[in-house]
Amino acid sequence: MTPGLLIILSGPSGTGKGTVCNILLKNSQSLYFSISMTTRPPRPEEKDGINYYFVTEKEFKELIEADAFLEWAKVYGYYYGTPRRNVEMKLAEGKDVLLEIDTQGAKKIKSNYSQGIYIFLLPPSLQELRRRIEDRGTENLEKIQERFSASSQEISEVNYYNYLTVNDLPERAAQQIKSIIEAEKCKVSRNRGLIDRLRKGEHINVHDIPFYR
Numbered sequence: 001m002t003p004g005l006l007i008i009l010s011g012p013s014g015t016g017k018g019t020v021c022n023i024l025l026k027n028s029q030s031l032y033f034s035i036s037m038t039t040r041p042p043r044p045e046e047k048d049g050i051n052y053y054f055v056t057e058k059e060f061k062e063l064i065e066a067d068a069f070l071e072w073a074k075v076y077g078y079y080y081g082t083p084r085r086n087v088e089m090k091l092a093e094g095k096d097v098l099l100e101i102d103t104q105g106a107k108k109i110k111s112n113y114s115q116g117i118y119i120f121l122l123p124p125s126l127q128e129l130r131r132r133i134e135d136r137g138t139e140n141l142e143k144i145q146e147r148f149s150a151s152s153q154e155i156s157e158v159n160y161y162n163y164l165t166v167n168d169l170p171e172r173a174a175q176q177i178k179s180i181i182e183a184e185k186c187k188v189s190r191n192r193g194l195i196d197r198l199r200k201g202e203h204i205n206v207h208d209i210p211f212y213r
């Protein structure tokens with residue numbers, strides 16, 4: 001079976017990665033979202049096992065020791081990590097896996113999964129980014145400043161990514177990401193079996209390309 005695609009989405013805090021991911025997931029049954037683990041305390045609306053797996057620092061460090069993470073990083077003073085097992089299992093089952101992680105984590109993954117699709121989500125402006133972080137109302141002034149200050153460094157990491165899009169409207173950004181995934185699915189390198197089938201005299205059609213559905 002052709003393994004699934006690993007899709008990595010990053011962007012500064014407040015860009016709206018979560019909203020865009022939710023739209024993508026709502027419109028696709030074949031996409032699996034990897035729920036990260038974090039030591040950050042949950043925000044009021046967040047639920048354990050849905051937004052994140054919330055763990056203590058001790059638990060997180062034990063999991064690092066046990067090599068349970070595909071990648072992990074310290075972001076804004078807390079640990080965040082991608083649990084390895086489900087991601088590897090879903091990819092092997094042919095499912096596409098979406099990771100919403102920071103730029104440090106994306107770089108770590110890239111050294112092992114260069115064939116992943118690395119997508120960077122930009123805000124429409126820095127003023128709008130600041131407004132979105134403030135309007136979320138989940139961080140105090142110091143944390144808002146920390147997150148906003150980190151954004152210019154994060155944006156300079158865009159060169160590690162294959163694609164970028166702008167979240168002026170989440171539906172539009174999600175549509176563009178969907179197009180990126182579809183283009184990747186059409187790559188010759190991913191469809192060599194199709195050419196063999198054609199050569200053997202079989203009829204093939206567009207649905208033989210494992211489209212993003």
Ligand code: 5GP
Binds near residue numbers: 012017080082105
């Ligand atoms: P937040 O606290 O706003 O949910 O997330 C803070 C930052 O951590 C965001 O940039 C988010 O993409 C990143 N993040 C979330 N999960 C992971 C993860 O598993 N690994 C890494 N490296 N970063 C993550």
